[in-house]
Amino acid sequence: MSRSLEAAGIVACALIAGVLAIAPIAAAPKKATAHKLNIGRAATPAEIAGWDIDIRPDGHGLPVGKGTVKDGEKLYMLRCAACHGEFGESAGRWPMISGGAGTLASHDPVKSVGSYWPYASTVMDYIRRTMPFGDAQSLTNDELYAVTAYVFYLNDVIKTEDFELNERNFGTIKLPNESNFFDDDREKTERAFWRRNPCMTNCAPGEAKVTGRARALDVTPETSKNPKVE
């Protein structure tokens, strides 16, 4: 091994050691943990908590908080309406976040929170990590619940302005299109189309016949006829 390759090997080991130092795994090889890069430091619990903000459909990760549709409306007007429109219908070319009910199977499907999105948690998670656009993650947990409740209200998912959304009743909110999202079931539903041993050679009976040629059909552009490209 040349000296430089050897050096590269040591750096690679050191890098692995660095990673392992942050996220130790049970079966870590002894040699790798022996070398530390001595750069960086382990993330603090607070830093990890800052990144660990996903909310799952089963409610895992919901923050503790509460907010009514009414509270959300005020906040929405201040922080969201300029882009998404007072009723979620969109202002200018910003995305709409309401409407489009019943259009998914039409020629021009309109996908909004109400017409398309699968889970209430997807909406809350999205707003929590990204909105207001340009000022992401500036909402408190109570504000997040309130404004999300208002977005549900705009989509007729929550019906009354006094409704208070919180981490305890969040699981009761169902979006209209949820049932159209399901696990990939092709292994069952398309089983009939699958063959155990797909044919890869001589699959059609008899000799293969050439029935036409691209040149004869005149689909191959001739260089002399091509328009000039400057």
Ligand code: HEC
């Ligand atoms: C400055 C303009 C702006 C503001 C203010 C804003 N948004 Fe958005 N919003 C966007 C843009 C742009 C997207 C699309 C981002 C993308 O697709 O990457 C978006 C996407 C969304 C979506 C997903 C829409 C979809 O179906 O894809 C939701 C829900 C949403 N915003 C909610 C909110 C809420 C709630 C607020 C207020 C707290 C807010 N937004 C404030 C610009 C804005």
